[in-house]
Amino acid sequence: MKTQAAIAHASNRPFVIEEVDLNDPKDGEVRVKISACGICRSDLSALEGKETVEFPVVLGHEAAGTIEAVGNGVSTLKEGDTVVLSWTPACGTCPACIRGQVHLCAGINMTTGSQGPLSLGGVTLDRFMGLGAFCEHVVVPQKMAVHVQSSLLPEHTCLIGCGVTTGFGAAVNTAGIRWGETVAVLGCGGVGLAAIQGARIAGASRIFAVDPIAERRNVARQVGATETLAPEDVPKQIIQMTAGGVDCAIECVGSIATMQDAFHMIRDGGRAIVVGLPAFTEKLDIPAIMLLREKKLTGSIYGSSSPHIDFNKIAALGESGTLDFSALVDKTRHFSEINEGFAEMREGKLTRVVLTF
Ligand SMILES: [Zn+2]
Numbered sequence: 471m472k473t474q475a476a477i478a479h480a481s482n483r484p485f486v487i488e489e490v491d492l493n494d495p496k497d498g499e500v501r502v503k504i505s506a507c508g509i510c511r512s513d514l515s516a517l518e519g520k521e522t523v524e525f526p527v528v529l530g531h532e533a534a535g536t537i538e539a540v541g542n543g544v545s546t547l548k549e550g551d552t553v554v555l556s557w558t559p560a561c562g563t564c565p566a567c568i569r570g571q572v573h574l575c576a577g578i579n580m581t582t583g584s585q586g587p588l589s590l591g592g593v594t595l596d597r598f599m600g601l602g603a604f605c606e607h608v609v610v611p612q613k614m615a616v617h618v619q620s621s622l623l624p625e626h627t628c629l630i631g632c633g634v635t636t637g638f639g640a641a642v643n644t645a646g647i648r649w650g651e652t653v654a655v656l657g658c659g660g661v662g663l664a665a666i667q668g669a670r671i672a673g674a675s676r677i678f679a680v681d682p683i684a685e686r687r688n689v690a691r692q693v694g695a696t697e698t699l700a701p702e703d704v705p706k707q708i709i710q711m712t713a714g715g716v717d718c719a720i721e722c723v724g725s726i727a728t729m730q731d732a733f734h735m736i737r738d739g740g741r742a743i744v745v746g747l748p749a750f751t752e753k754l755d756i757p758a759i760m761l762l763r764e765k766k767l768t769g770s771i772y773g774s775s776s777p778h779i780d781f782n783k784i785a786a787l788g789e790s791g792t793l794d795f796s797a798l799v800d801k802t803r804h805f806s807e808i809n810e811g812f813a814e815m816r817e818g819k820l821t822r823v824v825l826t827f
């Protein structure tokens with residue numbers, strides 16, 4: 471079939487919306503009509519040429535939609551089902567999947583290279599994170615479309631596909647925050663605000679939100695931060711305010727400086743969790759001796775979640791109002807305004823721009 475995709479032909483060039491060819495779903499695949507797709511920081515990072523994608527590429531990996539067609543052998547989904555796309559293929563056969571850690575599936579890939587169902591003038595288009603959802607339709611393996619039944623709006627449920635699950639899961643799954651703990655969240659974009667909410671729901675006693683932008687610090691307070699700070703000299707301030715450092719710091723920026731700050735602001739025996747996406751070649755420098763204070767430094771991908779279990783639980787927290795989705799989206803734009811949306815993301819003031827179709 472023909473559909474419309476926003477194509478990035480080269481790094482840092484504007485997207486061009488063009489008519490493309492999309493193959494029908496093969497065995498085990500489904501076609502999803504996209505209803506909303508968020509613009510995530512990783513899309514921006516890929517557009518800037520910092521990630522392993524091959525241009526021309528269709529970005530977009532935080533999407534909700536409706537099943538429009540299914541291939542042979544699809545048993546879990548049917549036409550009309552509302553879904554949230556997941557960027558773990560959850561292959562079920564790699565060592566990580568067998569251990570039950572589908573967020574570490576060996577099949578996760580930022581690039582599909584010259585493989586896949588989408589093409590422009592006979593040239594196969596790369597699809598970021600195996601999805602390429604800045605497109606009116608996608609064809610994906612059935613495991614990458616999770617049936618989510620919810621009364622939430624598509625511009626909210628789409629966030630479950632990346633930002634909300636990544637941030638919320640980093641707090642409740644990876645960090646395993648316990649009631650009464652003190653937590654710092656560095657970076658109050660969509661992922662950081664979800665991490666703050668995860669910490670609140672887990673019962674943290676104090677949640678420090680760190681961001682250079684005042685508007686974002688205000689939203690952080692709305693969703694559960696108890697104290698907000700600008701990033702200047704923040705490890706020293708937090709160590710003073712907590713008499714030794716927080717139990718847990720969650721880095722949601724993706725810069726080396728904030729990763730170091732996160733490590734330096736935790737107490738002895740505390741844990742620093744890196745969620746933000748660095749460029750592929752960057753290196754992190756920390757004083758090795760601090761590891762003997764039993765400080766832990768680890769990363770978190772996809773909130774250590776199991777999309778087929780966790781997506782619906784997160785949607786249910788949204789429906790009950792426990793998890794506030796509306797504070798996470800400060801702008802929706804039509805798909806045709808994707809370049810304006812990216813310009814706003816680049817400015818950095820907004821937490822999330824979501825494209826509707
Ligand atoms: Zn796997």
Ligand SMILES: [Zn+2]
Nearest residue numbers: 510512632633
């Ligand atoms: Zn993302």
